Amino acid sequence: MIILDRPALAPLTTLRLGGRALAEIRLESTEDCLRLSEALKGIGGDVRVLGGGSNLLIHDGDLPFTVLRPLFGAADAEPVILGEEKGPDGECVVIRAGAGMRVPHLLSWCVRHDLAGFEGLVGVPGRLGGAVAMNAGAYGCSTAPLMRALEVFTPEKGLHRLGPEGWNAAYRHFSLAEPCAWHMSAFVELALKKAAPGSVRAAMKENLLRKKSGQPVHEHTAGCVFKNPEGHSAGRLLDEAGMKGKRRGAMLFSPMHANFLVHDMKCGVPGTATDALALIDEARRAVFDRTGITLELEVKEWSSCPC
Numbered sequence: 001m002i003i004l005d006r007p008a009l010a011p012l013t014t015l016r017l018g019g020r021a022l023a024e025i026r027l028e029s030t031e032d033c034l035r036l037s038e039a040l041k042g043i044g045g046d047v048r049v050l051g052g053g054s055n056l057l058i059h060d061g062d063l064p065f066t067v068l069r070p071l072f073g074a075a076d077a078e079p080v081i082l083g084e085e086k087g088p089d090g091e092c093v094v095i096r097a098g099a100g101m102r103v104p105h106l107l108s109w110c111v112r113h114d115l116a117g118f119e120g121l122v123g124v125p126g127r128l129g130g131a132v133a134m135n136a137g138a139y140g141c142s143t144a145p146l147m148r149a150l151e152v153f154t155p156e157k158g159l160h161r162l163g164p165e166g167w168n169a170a171y172r173h174f175s176l177a178e179p180c181a182w183h184m185s186a187f188v189e190l191a192l193k194k195a196a197p198g199s200v201r202a203a204m205k206e207n208l209l210r211k212k213s214g215q216p217v218h219e220h221t222a223g224c225v226f227k228n229p230e231g232h233s234a235g236r237l238l239d240e241a242g243m244k245g246k247r248r249g250a251m252l253f254s255p256m257h258a259n260f261l262v263h264d265m266k267c268g269v270p271g272t273a274t275d276a277l278a279l280i281d282e283a284r285r286a287v288f289d290r291t292g293i294t295l296e297l298e299v300k301e302w303s304s305c306p307c
């Protein structure tokens, strides 16, 4: 376990925003989990769990929480194959991977093993634990339906294993069924479908081309700011409300896709969460005034209030 004092959070996020936390705790082994409660007691404050920081909007200034970084399976670890099972539409291979594994690394492993399920997540940055927490997905795929079990740490129960009855998942939503102050996913078991040789690679290639043609994947963003309201595209609603390209300081809604908030690092002024939040407010009001629809945030906001 490594503990860092007052870490800067902006470099740990793809949007490059955020102030300093009380501390950062890096966890690399299950033994680290045994020492976690004591370490947190010594620091005090609230707790936040950080994956790849690709879905976060963190406030500026001094922040009253400790950031946990579960790095199980990070570096170059490979998923472990646990066995095979018969799924409703074919043979599946069940694997176990650390929550710290980078999603692109997991996806290249799936390509090499011709295992299907994650093709929609191509181009999605972040780590497996973040994909679980967001039930991340695109192009008809999402993370939760692939999950068979989760090894999770809660302050109430420590590290324990849950089956599918242990969580609730919906569109960009994931929570544990048991009440807990917070949770940190450590390892994930996934059932991936055996696919024809080359077909996973081909599907990912097609999805990546589609993604690159419509989203500012090379800019500093946190993906989609708002969830799509039932029956609508948030991007289209924002575009129709005139938000495409709208700017405050270094923060703007992408001229390519109105639902992507971009941090323009080359514009000469530093970007701030204050500007980002003001733009988000303006966008919400503009869409509501035009359509009566209240947009809900997809990005997770880490604020300085203890909540």
Ligand SMILES: Cc1cc2nc3c(=O)[nH]c(=O)nc-3n(C[C@H](O)[C@H](O)[C@H](O)COP(=O)(O)OP(=O)(O)OC[C@H]3O[C@@H](n4cnc5c(N)ncnc54)[C@H](O)[C@@H]3O)c2cc1C
Pocket: 014, 048, 049, 050, 051, 052, 053, 054, 055, 056, 070, 099, 123, 124, 125, 126, 127, 128, 129, 130, 131, 132, 133, 134, 135, 136, 137, 138, 183, 184, 185, 186, 216, 217, 218, 221, 222, 223, 224, 300
């Ligand atoms: C260019 C770009 C494209 C994107 N495209 C998509 C897309 O197509 N589909 C999509 O769904 N998302 C997309 N995203 C958003 C983002 O990449 C996903 O939501 C991703 O799964 C977040 O993972 P992360 O590890 O970065 O999580 P973080 O941003 O670090 O955290 C997000 C949330 O997950 C929680 N969390 C993280 N790790 C854990 C853990 N181990 N245990 C418990 N909670 C945890 C955090 O506390 C936070 O609430 C995109 C983002 C970018 C920048």
